Amino acid sequence: MDSFAATVARMPALRARIEQHPDQFRVLTGERPTGRLHLGHYFGTLRERVRLQAAGVQTFVVLADYQVITDRDVAGDVRQNVYEAVLDYLAAGLDPRSATIFAHSAVPALHQLLLPFLSVVTESELRRNPTVKAELEASGRALSGLLLTYPVHQAADILFCKGNLVPVGKDNLPHVEITRTIARRFNERYGSVFPEPVGLVTDAPELPGLDGRKMSKSYGNAIALSMTADETATVIKRARTDSERAITYDPERRPEVSGLLATAAVVLGRTPIDVADEIGDAGAGALKRLTTEAVNEFLAEHRARRAALTVDDAAAVVRAGNERAQSIADDTLHEVRAAMGMIY
Numbered sequence: 270m271d272s273f274a275a276t277v278a279r280m281p282a283l284r285a286r287i288e289q290h291p292d293q294f295r296v297l298t299g300e301r302p303t304g305r306l307h308l309g310h311y312f313g314t315l316r317e318r319v320r321l322q323a324a325g326v327q328t329f330v331v332l333a334d335y336q337v338i339t340d341r342d343v344a345g346d347v348r349q350n351v352y353e354a355v356l357d358y359l360a361a362g363l364d365p366r367s368a369t370i371f372a373h374s375a376v377p378a379l380h381q382l383l384l385p386f387l388s389v390v391t392e393s394e395l396r397r398n399p400t401v402k403a404e405l406e407a408s409g410r411a412l413s414g415l416l417l418t419y420p421v422h423q424a425a426d427i428l429f430c431k432g433n434l435v436p437v438g439k440d441n442l443p444h445v446e447i448t449r450t451i452a453r454r455f456n457e458r459y460g461s462v463f464p465e466p467v468g469l470v471t472d473a474p475e476l477p478g479l480d481g482r483k484m485s486k487s488y489g490n491a492i493a494l495s496m497t498a499d500e501t502a503t504v505i506k507r508a509r510t511d512s513e514r515a516i517t518y519d520p521e522r523r524p525e526v527s528g529l530l531a532t533a534a535v536v537l538g539r540t541p542i543d544v545a546d547e548i549g550d551a552g553a554g555a556l557k558r559l560t561t562e563a564v565n566e567f568l569a570e571h572r573a574r575r576a577a578l579t580v581d582d583a584a585a586v587v588r589a590g591n592e593r594a595q596s597i598a599d600d601t602l603h604e605v606r607a608a609m610g611m612i613y
C-alpha cells in the first residue's frame with residue numbers, strides 16, 4: 270500500500286473518532302483567494318467544512334492572501350476575492366459565530382512562527398516536497414524563496430491555532446506531513462507546545478472541469494458558485510463536445526462529454542454512467558440541457574442565500590475573524606517564545 274492509500278485506509282476510524290469526540294479536534298483549512306470559488310471547491314472542501322462544523326468541531330478557515338504570491342507576481346484583486354469567498358462560505362452554511370474566518374496578512378504573529386519553524390527543516394527537505402515541485406513546474410518560473418518555504422508557511426497556518434485536523438486534497442497532504450515533522454522537532458527541542466495534526470482526506474475523485482481537464486478558472490472550464498443561472502447556461506453551452514451522437518462516459522477517450530456528465534452526476538447525486546444511459550442517443554444538446562438544469566437547480570438555494578448578503582457582511586465577518594485569530598496567534602507566539610527562553 271502506498272502512503273496515500275494507507276492514509277485513506279485510516280479515514281473511517283478517524284471519522285468515527287471525530288463523531289464521538291468533536292471537542293478533541295480543531296480544524297484549520299483554507300484556500301488562496303485567487304479567484305471565484307467553483308463547484309469543485311463546493312464538493313471538494315466546502316461541504317466537508319460545513320459537515321465538520323455541524324458535528325461540533327471548532328473550525329478555522331484561512332484566506333491565504335500571502336500565498337497568492339507564491340507563484341505569481343502580484344496578488345491581483347485579492348480583497349474582492351476574499352470577500353467573494355466569504356460570501357460563498359456563508360451561503361454554504363459556515364457559521365461565523367462558531368467558525369473563525371480570517372485573512373493571512375492580518376495576523377502578524379502567525380508569520381513570526383516561520384522563523385523557529387524554518388530552523389527545524391533543511392533546504393533539501395523543502396526542495397523534494399512534491400507540492401513545491403509541482404507548483405514550481407506549473408508556474409514555469411524560477412523558484413522563489415516564498416515558494417520554497419511555502420510548506421513551512423502552511424505549517425504556521427495550521428499550528429498557530431494548534432489545529433490538529435486538516436481537511437485536504439491529495440495534493441496538499443505533503444504539507445500536513447511536513448507540519449507533523451515541524452511540530453515534532455519543535456517539541457523535541459523546546460518542550461511540548463504543538464499537536465501533530467492529521468490530514469482528513471477523501472478518496473472521492475476530483476470533479477473535472479467542463480472539458481474534462483482539471484477544473485480551473487484559468488481554463489474557463491469552471492462553474493463559479495457566484496454565477497447567475499444565465500451565466501451558467503452560457504458556459505455550459507460554450508463547452509466543447511465531440512461529434513458522436515450517443516452519449517457515453519469515457520474520460521480517457523471523450524474528456525469533454527465526460528466532464529459534462531461528471532458535473533451533472535455530482536449535483537444530482539448519481540453516477541456519470543447512469544446519467545449517460547438516460548441521455549443515450551439524444552446527443553450533446555440534451556446533455557447540455559440536462560447539465561444546465563441540474564446545476565442551476567442545485568445551486569439555486571446557495572445563490573439565493575448569497576444574494577441576500579452584501580460585501581459589507583463579508584468584510585465584517587473577516588474583521589471579526591481576524592481579531593480572534595490575532596488573539597490566538599499572540600498567545601501561541603508567546604508560548605513559543607517562552608519555550609525558547611525569549612521572554613524579556
Ligand code: TRP
Pocket residue numbers: 297298299300301331333336423426427435436437441
Ligand atoms: N495551500 C492551500 C491551497 O492552495 C491553501 C492553504 C493555505 C491551506 N494554508 C492552508 C490549506 C492550511 C490547508 C491548511 O489550496
